[in-house]
Amino acid sequence: MRICVISYHSSPLEPAGSGTSGGMNIFITNLYKKLARSCKIDIYVYGKKSCVLLGPNIEVIHLNHQSLDNFADAIINYHIDRQYNIIHTHYWLSGMVGLLMKKMVKIPWLHSFHTVEMFKGAATNRLRIEIEKEIIKSCDFIISPTYHEALVIKELFPKSQVITIPHGVDTRRFTPGSDGDKNLLYVGRIDPIKGLDILVDALRLLKCDVKLNIIGGPSKGRENYEKIKSYAKGLRVNFIGRVSHNQLSEHYQKSSMVIIPSYYESFGLVGLETMASAKPVIGFDDTGLSETVGKDAGILVKRNTRNLANAIVHLINNQVLRHNLGKVGRKKALYYDWHNIASSYFLTYEKIIKK
Structure with a gap:
């Protein structure tokens, strides 16, 4: 199984906690490192670096194309050679790349929003909201981390296919300590x-x-x-x-x-x-x-x-x-240990590919 992961705006190589780097970076790094034990993973991000190995079977590919059309074209060129089984886009900007690719490649497209603008209490980016709606209508499956988010998406878009898989945590890295008092x-x-x-x-x-x-x-x-x-x-x-x-x-x-x-x-x-x-x-x-x-x-x-x-x-x-x-x-x-979450993703990918 070969997975095409698109994270246009945020690279897993960037440290979390500043700029556009946060929970999504941690998510992508941990999930795909686990999945790379049984799949080949290519993660596409915007940047001037070349290709960086994140680990065995997992490569971060930087594409120096600010134009989403050119970014999508570059991935398609890689696809011709590498023959991906599935595309998984992360965040709405990557979803725009998915919209462009859907017109040209016939493989399953999954999308994870991570943050949904239309669900924010004070949503202001009207263009982003319209793009998110188009992504929901166009992609093959939405992967949602919570049942509540999945339910709301299904209520607003009854024809959408939504699968709920929560995010994970490294329970070996994060372990109990002493009480910190105040x-x-x-x-x-x-x-x-x-x-x-x-x-x-x-x-x-x-x-x-x-x-x-x-x-x-x-x-x-x-x-x-x-x-x-x-x-x-x-x-x-x-x-x-x-x-x-x-x-x-x-x-x-x-x-x-x-x-x-x-x-x-x-x-x-x-x-x-x-x-x-x-x-x-x-x-x-x-x-x-x-x-x-x-x-x-x-x-x-x-x-x-x-x-x-x-x-x-x-x-x-x-x-x-x-x-x-x-x-x-x-x-x-x-x-929620990453081992369990990665297993859920693998089974989901496998089931979708076999359909």
């Missing part, structure tokens, strides 16, 4: 949609002495980074910046809880990493965390600053609850 942790890009403003507002309501460590770099330039840094002035907030994914596990282990205040979170890989580290998650119940974290691996509240503050205080004052939520989270995370 050390709070945020992991993610410094981006308005990640909700750091509401987390800072919640911290101002707390009467107990806590410390918040923020891991992640700015999404675009330094404007957002400097803005939130200024907004948090006077609080015990430590901006650590971006750390490698290999170092991240130590920060989870030293924390007492991880807070994910995102306004929109399609799935939430940080939530899985937190659970694998046996730490409780605090977040909002209108995000993808409701399916992974649920009510037994953390505290998910209605979107409100006071609710967020109350959840933080509740966990700070209850070490036993922190331990119990973390213990359940670790157990649940084992189900």
Whole structure:
């Protein structure tokens, strides 16, 4: 089996936590490294580098074509030689490449959105929304990480074929550590949609002495980074910046809880990493965390600053609850181990190819 993976805007070779690099990079790297044990994988990204081996049977191919038409043509030239069995595009920009290729190649096309613009509460990119609709109508299968997202897509587009496969986590890298007492942790890009403003507002309501460590770099330039840094002035907030994914596990282990205040979170890989580290998650119940974290691996509240503050205080004052939520989270995370998720993808690919 030979898989053509398209990730136009984001390379798995880039470090996660800054720019356009985040959970999707981690997802692509981990999933396809596992799948490469039984498949040949080519990952196409935009860039000036040439071809880079990510591991046995897995190659990252940089194409220096900003034009999506030229980008698609270049992949088709590779396809003539390599004869792919399936195309899997990731994110809406890659989906545009898929739309172009569908006209020229007759192999199954799967698409994963990772972030769906039309599902955001304050969606503003009308062009992107229209393109996402066209992708849903045109691709052979949508792969969705949550049942809720799959259900909404099916309700809006009854003819669409949607398969639900959750994201995964490396349960050998992310393991339990000691209790971090009053050390709070945020992991993610410094981006308005990640909700750091509401987390800072919640911290101002707390009467107990806590410390918040923020891991992640700015999404675009330094404007957002400097803005939130200024907004948090006077609080015990430590901006650590971006750390490698290999170092991240130590920060989870030293924390007492991880807070994910995102306004929109399609799935939430940080939530899985937190659970694998046996730490409780605090977040909002209108995000993808409701399916992974649920009510037994953390505290998910209605979107409100006071609710967020109350959840933080509740966990700070209850070490036993922190331990119990973390213990359940670790157990649940084992189900999402990348070995299991990659197996689900392999069986899905195999079934589609045989049709």
